[in-house]
Amino acid sequence: MRLLIVEDEKRLALSLAKGLTAEGYAVDVVHDGLEGLHRATQTPYDLIVLDIMLPGMNGYRVCATLRAAGHDVPILMLTAKDGEYDEAEGLDTGADDYLTKPFSYVVLVARVRALLRRRAQAKGSSPVHTIGDLRIDTGARRVLRGADPGDQDEIALTAKEFAVLEQLVLRRGEVVSKAEILEHVWDFAYDGDPNIVEVYVSALRRKLGAGLIRTVRGAGYRLEAPR
Template sequence: MRLLIVEDEKRLALSLAKGLTAEGYAVDVVHDGLEGLHRATETPYDLIVLDIMLPGMNGYRVCATLRAAGHDVPILMLTAKDGEYDEAEGLDTGADDYLTKPFSYVVLVARVRALLRRRGQAKGTSPVHVLGDLTIDTGARRVVRGDGAEGGEEIALTAKEFAVLEQLLLRRGEVVSKAEILEHVWDFAYEGDPNIVEVYVSALRRKLGARLIRTVRGAGYRLEVPR
C-alpha cells in the first residue's frame, strides 16, 4: 500500500513517514498543498494523510479539487484547529476521516488501517484470504498456516514481506510486474536495485511455499490460486 503525507511540519511529517514505513507502507512526503495535489493527481495512492493548514493551497481545497476530479482515494485530514465547524468543513469537502493535533500515533495508524479496510470492502475485497492451508488477514497483518486462524501456526513476515504479499493478493491470479510492486511497496525516492523485489519474493516462497508465487518470465509474478 502506498501512502502520501501532505504536511508542512517537517518533523511531524518525517516522523509519521518513518513510523508508517516501519508498518510496511510505502510513504511519500510533500510539504506544500500544490505539490500534494500534483502528486496525488499523478500517482495512484491508496490513502492520503492531508494537513489543513498548508502553504500554496490549503487542505480543504486540495481535498475538494481531488473529489471534483473524480479521485476516490481515502483522505485522512489533520489539523491543529479544534471545533465542530472545522470538522464539518473537512468532511463536506470529501474527507473520509478527521484527526485533531496533537494525536496519538497509535490512533493514526488505527485510522489508516480502518480507512484502507473500508475501501477494500467497498470494492468487495475481504481482508481475510484463504490460500490452501494459509489464512492471510490483511487487516491484522497476520499469516497463519493450518485449518484456520485459531490454533494454527503463525508465520512471521517482515513488514516489507507482508507488503509485497498484499500487493500480489490484491490482484491474485493476475500478473503483477516488478515496477508495479516497487510503486506500491517502496516510496517515491527509492533509487536502489529493482531486483530487490526478487529478494522479497524468494523470502515469501521460502516461508509460505515455493509454489505460491509463480514467475512469469519477462512480465512479473502471479499469486497462484489453489484449486
C-alpha cells in the same frame, strides 16, 4: 499499500512517514499543498494524510479539487484547529476522517487501517484471503497456516515481506510486474536496484512454500494456490 503525507511540519511529517513505513506501508511525503495535489493526481495512492494549514494551497482546497476531479482515494485530514465547524468543513469538502493535533500515533494508525478496510469493503473485497492452508489477513497484517482455526501457526513476515505479499494477494491470479510492486511497496524516492523485489519474493517462497508465487518470465509474478 502506498500512502501520501501532505504536511508542512517537516519533523511531524518525517516521524509519521517513519512510523507508517515500519508498519509496512510505502510512504511519500510532500510539504506543500500544490505539490500534494500534483502527486495525488499523478500517482494511484491508497490513502492520503492531509494537513489543512499548508503553503501553496490549503488542505480544504486540495481535498475539494480531488473530489471534483473524481478521485475517491480515502483522505484523513490533520489540523491544529479544534472545533466542530472546522471538522464539518473538512468533511464537507470530501474528507473521510478528521484528526486534531496533537494526536496519538496509535490512533492515527488505527484510523488509517480503518479507512483502508472500509475502502476494501466498498469494493466488495474481504481483508482475509484463504490460499491453500494459508490465511492472509491484510487488515491485521498477519499470515496463519493451518486449516483448523483452533490449530494454526503464525508465519512471521517483515513489514516489507508482507507488503510485497499483499500486492500479490490483492491481484491474485494476475501477473504483477516488478515495477508495479516497487510502485506500491517502496516510496517515490527509491532509486536502488529493482531486483530487490526478487530478494523479497525469494524470502516469501522460503517461508510460505515454493509453489505459491510463480515467476512469469519477462512479465513479473503471479500468486497461485498450491496444487
